[in-house]
Amino acid sequence: AxxxxxxxxxxxxxxxxxxxxxxxxxxxxxxxxxxxxxxxxxxxxxxxxxxxxxxxxxxxxxxxxxxxxxxxxxxxxxxxxxxxxxxxxxxxxxxxxxxxxxxxDPEVALRNANAKFVKRFSGMEELARSRGLDFASLTLDEQEALWVDVKKIERGA
Structure with missing residues (x-):
């Protein structure tokens, strides 16, 4: 029915x-x-x-x-x-x-990019702490330098 x-x-x-x-x-x-x-x-x-x-x-x-x-x-x-x-x-x-x-799959690609960003951002914060720096007080240039350092660490360089 x-x-x-x-x-x-x-x-x-x-x-x-x-x-x-x-x-x-x-x-x-x-x-x-x-x-x-x-x-x-x-x-x-x-x-x-x-x-x-x-x-x-x-x-x-x-x-x-x-x-x-x-x-x-x-x-x-x-x-x-x-x-x-x-x-x-x-x-x-x-x-x-x-x-x-x-x-x-664009949804999967963006989800993965989000996860990579979170991982790298957290890595920047952790790296700043390990160097005795307050992440939020750093200039954008200093934060970007940390970003580059985190990427190097990821690549094993």
Missing amino acids: QTGAWEVMKAAERARKAKNGPASALDGVALALPALMRAEKLTKRAGRVGFDWPSAAPVLDKLQEEIGELEEAIAAPVKDQAHIAEELGDMLFVVANLCRKLEV
Whole structure:
């Protein structure tokens, strides 16, 4: 009985969609997905109907273009936060597409980058303490020097 009711409901949904015009290749990509995952799925769906670059190289070119547009928005004499946010969003969208082209899960990549940042930042704080320094009192240049030291330690240099 439940299966029959489900089929009736899905048939009604399909009929409603058909009445509203042709379906989009992007229909069905859930709005509730995390934004990076949704961007990846949107580009994958678009690719299924031919709207896709053949390799990662043109996606990297597009990323450079988006970075340029972001730099222009930031350098504008009058700050337009909405425009800056739009350009940042475009850049993130292209990064998600690049992840797809390179077969990298963007959520996992960002999660790993977050973990690496936490590890290095904690290492900076620990290194400062071991040198008798108050991390929060250091200048940005001094903190960045600690960052470089932590990276060297990680690499065994």
